[in-house]
Amino acid sequence: MADPIHQFVITPIIPFEVSGFDLSFTNSSLWMVIGGVCASLFLMMGSREKALVPGRMQAFSEMFYEFVAGMIRDNTGPEGRRYFALIFTIFVTVLMGNVLGLLPYSFTYTSHIVVTMTLALLIFFTVTVLGLVNHGTKFFSLFIPPDVPAVLLLLIVPIEVLSFIIRPVTLSVRLFANMVAGHLMLKVFAGFSTMVLALGMGGVLLGFIPMVLNVAIYALELLVALLQAYIFAILSAIYLKDTLDLHH
Amino acid sequence: MSAGEAFAETTHIIDEHLEGEMENAFEVIPSHPVDGAPDMAHAAHGAAEAAHSAGLPQLDPTWYPSQIFWLAITFLVLYTLFSRSILPALSSTIESRREHIQNDLDTARKMKEEAEQVHAAYEEALNEARDKATEFMTTAEAKIKAKATKKLDDLREKSAQQTQEAEAALEKAKTKALKEMDAIAAEVASQAAKKIVGIDTDIKQAKSVIDNINKKAA
Numbered sequence: 293m294a295d296p297i298h299q300f301v302i303t304p305i306i307p308f309e310v311s312g313f314d315l316s317f318t319n320s321s322l323w324m325v326i327g328g329v330c331a332s333l334f335l336m337m338g339s340r341e342k343a344l345v346p347g348r349m350q351a352f353s354e355m356f357y358e359f360v361a362g363m364i365r366d367n368t369g370p371e372g373r374r375y376f377a378l379i380f381t382i383f384v385t386v387l388m389g390n391v392l393g394l395l396p397y398s399f400t401y402t403s404h405i406v407v408t409m410t411l412a413l414l415i416f417f418t419v420t421v422l423g424l425v426n427h428g429t430k431f432f433s434l435f436i437p438p439d440v441p442a443v444l445l446l447l448i449v450p451i452e453v454l455s456f457i458i459r460p461v462t463l464s465v466r467l468f469a470n471m472v473a474g475h476l477m478l479k480v481f482a483g484f485s486t487m488v489l490a491l492g493m494g495g496v497l498l499g500f501i502p503m504v505l506n507v508a509i510y511a512l513e514l515l516v517a518l519l520q521a522y523i524f525a526i527l528s529a530i531y532l533k534d535t536l537d538l539h540h
Numbered sequence: 541m542s543a544g545e546a547f548a549e550t551t552h553i554i555d556e557h558l559e560g561e562m563e564n565a566f567e568v569i570p571s572h573p574v575d576g577a578p579d580m581a582h583a584a585h586g587a588a589e590a591a592h593s594a595g596l597p598q599l600d601p602t603w604y605p606s607q608i609f610w611l612a613i614t615f616l617v618l619y620t621l622f623s624r625s626i627l628p629a630l631s632s633t634i635e636s637r638r639e640h641i642q643n644d645l646d647t648a649r650k651m652k653e654e655a656e657q658v659h660a661a662y663e664e665a666l667n668e669a670r671d672k673a674t675e676f677m678t679t680a681e682a683k684i685k686a687k688a689t690k691k692l693d694d695l696r697e698k699s700a701q702q703t704q705e706a707e708a709a710l711e712k713a714k715t716k717a718l719k720e721m722d723a724i725a726a727e728v729a730s731q732a733a734k735k736i737v738g739i740d741t742d743i744k745q746a747k748s749v750i751d752n753i754n755k756k757a758a
Contacts, residue, residue: 297595297596297597300596300597300598301597302597302602302603302606302607304606313605313606313609314602314603314605314606315605315606315609315610316603316606317606317610318603318606318607318610320603320606320607320610321606321607321610321614324610324611324614325610325614327614328614328617328618331618332618332621332622332626335622335626335630336625336626338630339625339626339629339630339633340629342629342632342633342636343633344636344637344640346633350633353626353630354630354633354634357627357630357631357634358634376627377619377622377623377627378619380622380627381615381618381619381622381623384618384622385611385614385615385618401607401611403598404598404607405598405599406598406603406604406607406608407607407608407611410607410608410611410612411611411615414615468598472596472598
């Protein structure tokens, strides 16, 4: 049976090192580039034609744009527009990693904790820095919910601080764990099929059962891929809202 | 097997593999002393792969710098592309479409208002015309009626006059005839008296006699 972990192994394609850091172009980098190129080509084709009545590509690009714009508007208010490009890029990066990862022989870069953690820390530091720049020390009132008795604040403030600090961890682990679990499950079920094949004729018939299950799981994983990208982007938007408006 | 035990075993396996690969790496380097760097990379890669076969490759920090580096590059390129070109283009297209639609809606509303005004004016004109027509009809009817009445009255008057005249003429003729009758009667009587009795009678006397008789009869 093929090792279900093997799909997460990184192999360098163009090895190189910069001042002691191994920055090789790996299969992970390859799929980041493929994802970026696919997304930008698609959106470029969709945004080039500025027809009043859009064609398919344009309609899709505009739908995508409106979807993200609507999500940001609903979660951060009209001022959230200034983070539009940031959230849009995060959404596209995560979406491409999740969806392209479902292609056979591809690599799911969002299944690596370092990638999801980097994105989550980007959000975390953006929120912290911009929050302090926009609100000064008033930003810390984020940890003091309004209308709470003073005694309870002793308990609530540490909880709020902890929940703020833990945000990048939950954000990154959620995506990472979902991707790893889904891909492991797909590989394990596929492995069942190949294992049963060894039984001969009966095995061939029996092998169809995990395969059919795998098709269903694949559909589920596609949903998870889309949903997790959406969740990552929407949580980024909600976190970024703290830099705009402290009254919640 | 509990989760804790599984974890302990996994780390144990990773340690074993790492040790093995370390030895392996030391073996490899001396055999190719000239091009050491790629061999180092190979060795590191080998170590990583060894770790993968036991634990999650995600927890192996060998490729962390590379992943962060390439993620940063692709992310920055995408961010620049999106924020500079694609998103403004999409936004302007959508905005111009919205404006276009809004303009069309405004024009439609204006045209509707104009049409309503025209309709109202038309209704007014129609009502006016109707009123005028009714008035005209009423006056015409009244005129005709008056004319007819007048003509009828004239006719009636004329006919009454004619009847009166005719009656008067008849009366006159009657009186005349009666008078003539008297004269004839007086002449007949005087001639009869002459023939029968043989006396010449005064016509005037006869007439007065007849007048007397007439008076007595009346």
